[in-house]
Amino acid sequence: MPRNEPAIHTEALTKTYRYTEQQPGLAGAVKGLFRPDRRERTAVDKLHLTVPRGQIIGLLGPNGAGKTTTIKMLCGLLRPTSGELEVLGHRPAKRGYDFLSRISVVFGQKSMLWWDVSTYDSLLIHREMYAIPKPRFANTTKDLAERLQVQDILNIPVRKLSLGQRMRCELVLALLHGPELLFADEPTVGLDVVAKLSVRTFLAELNRDLGTTIVLTSHDMNDVAALCERVAVINHGRTIFDGDLDALRSRADAGVDADLDQVMSKLFTEAADA
Amino acid sequence: MRLARVLRILVIREVTIMLHYRWWLAMLQLSNIVAPAISLLVWRGAIAQGSTPPVTETFLTTYLVLVSVVAMLPSSWTSGFLADSIRLGGLSSWLVRPCSTHLNGIANNIGEKVVKLVLLVPLVAVLGxxxxxxxxxxxxxxxxxxxxxxxxxxxxxxxxxxIVIGSLAFWFEDVTAVNRLRYLLARILSGSLIPLALFPAAVIPFLNAQPFRFMVSFPLEVLIGHPSGQAFALQVGWFATFVGTAVVSWRLGLRSYQGAGA
Incomplete structure (x- = not known):
């Protein structure tokens, strides 16, 4: 992919979920058998987003805003209902090897490590999956383990690790194959302050040293303030703000030092009232 | 080549994990051999009393000695795991990697068979x-x-x-009833409990044509009987139908996947 092409480009990206609504009680359940009340909910509504290579962008929004659905479409988990979507020059929903070997995903609430074996065993599986040559595997593992300070826990079964240790090991696994694009979905959720700081510092170094594009979703505004040069705020599936943190504060008529939680809260309240 | 290497390492991991459950698997194999062993004793007793089954005593004895291992080798226990991963969103971790979840399912089945075979073969040898x-x-x-x-x-x-049964979880909340029905039908219609040749003559044409026969009975018929070329063609036909249906249901299901919990 040419360097000047964006890492992510979407045009009118839309995702609609179909579901059946059931009225309460036994009568509602019986009625639902014969006349199901089928509904549609638009989770992402004509989203326009372009992310240049090497950028850290924060996708922000309240629960149910459509951030996770957007991320799921960007990494190929969900097929868009309509609109255009290109990530690293590929259509993610096709989930080809060339696409999947250039991205990585870290879910804060879902482990990518194999639970019953050690992190090192998981790394060996990824070495084969991504066809990583042995010398590169050894060097990358050593480098990532040192940066994330997990050298001493790589051989411990994952189920015996603390949450903070596990998240650092998740990052080693996610970055072993040197992805150009990392989706980090709430990577610091549940972590203590020391572990949070360690993850943040590492992501910033990753972006600075290797130019990895990072799409971050987080409810922790300290993560966003520390990492994101740009934020896209999504509400009801639509982008209600796209810019840097200073512009975000200006948009909410807040000062340069204003608390970002209050800024976001004001933005969502205004959007709800509009 | 890459997939073969991934399969190899996934099988190694599965065997490592299975070894933790070696006593449970040993008991499972013991229970698997009890049913054909009892059946063997009953039928040999009936023959000794003058009963004349439609197959030779040698065929019947060889069949019942081998059936536990021949039924175990092509068996699969993936549908429940697959349905859970679809329903709870665990499938997401496979869909974002360049490796199919089905390769993991195959590795899981191979790993399980390696351990089970080590436990089952001595029991079958004793029976033999x-x-x-x-x-x-x-x-x-x-x-x-x-x-x-x-x-x-x-x-x-x-x-x-x-895969077909597991894929139903893309559309339905629970597939355990379907799974239970499938195992019940398979146990009776595959010949893993009673050789199909011993069923009443009136149902033999149906039993010979239905797909479950080709999952256990037919390979044994190939080894110790004389199946016709038409029967081979039928197995190839069912094989193509099952694989084709699995591919279609999986692809259709993925369109409905919502990746819960991530």
Whole structure:
């Protein structure tokens, strides 16, 4: 992919979920058998987003805003209902090897490590999956383990690790194959302050040293303030703000030092009232 | 080549994990051999009393000695795991990696078979030694090769059926009832409990044509009987149908996937 092409480009990206609504009680359940009340909910509504290579962008929004659905479409988990979507020059929903070997995903609430074996065993599986040559595997593992300070826990079964240790090991696994694009979905959720700081510092170094594009979703505004040069705020599936943190504060008529939680809260309240 | 290397390492991991459950698996194998062993004793007793089954005593004895291992080899237990991963969102971790979740399912089944085989073969050998005068195996050669091909197709059919049943979780909340029905039908109609040749003559044409026969009984018929070329064609037909249905249901299902919990 040419360097000047964006890492992510979407045009009118839309995702609609179909579901059946059931009225309460036994009568509602019986009625639902014969006349199901089928509904549609638009989770992402004509989203326009372009992310240049090497950028850290924060996708922000309240629960149910459509951030996770957007991320799921960007990494190929969900097929868009309509609109255009290109990530690293590929259509993610096709989930080809060339696409999947250039991205990585870290879910804060879902482990990518194999639970019953050690992190090192998981790394060996990824070495084969991504066809990583042995010398590169050894060097990358050593480098990532040192940066994330997990050298001493790589051989411990994952189920015996603390949450903070596990998240650092998740990052080693996610970055072993040197992805150009990392989706980090709430990577610091549940972590203590020391572990949070360690993850943040590492992501910033990753972006600075290797130019990895990072799409971050987080409810922790300290993560966003520390990492994101740009934020896209999504509400009801639509982008209600796209810019840097200073512009975000200006948009909410807040000062340069204003608390970002209050800024976001004001933005969502205004959007709800509009 | 890459997929073969991934499969190899996934199988190693599965065997490592399975070894933790070795006593549970040993008990499972013991229970698997009890049913055919009892059946063997009952039928040999009936023959001794003057009963005349439609197959020879040698065929019946060899069949019942081998059936536990031949039923175990092409079996699959993927549907429940697959349905759970769809329902709870665990599938997401496979969909974002360049490796199919089905390769993991295959590795899981192979790993389980490696451990089970080590536990089951001695039990079958003991049964074979007890009834050695009536156990007759063909010499190594073409018949064993065709048996292996038939067994591989049987394994592909059961695994494909697992994918079809597991894929139902893309649309339905719970597939355990479907799974239970499938195991019940398979146990009776595959010949893993009673040789199909011993069923009443009126139902034999149906039993010979239905797909479950080709998952257990048919490979054994290839090894110790004389199945027709038409029966081979039928197995190939069912094999293609099952694999095709699995591919279609999986692809359609993925369109409905919502990746819960991530």
């Amino acid at each position: 030694i007890i009834f050695r005068t009536e156990v007759e195996l063909p010499p190594l050669g073409l018949r064993w090769l065709v048996f292996a091909v038939s067994l591989l197709m049987a394994g592909a059919m059961t695994f494909s059926l697992d």
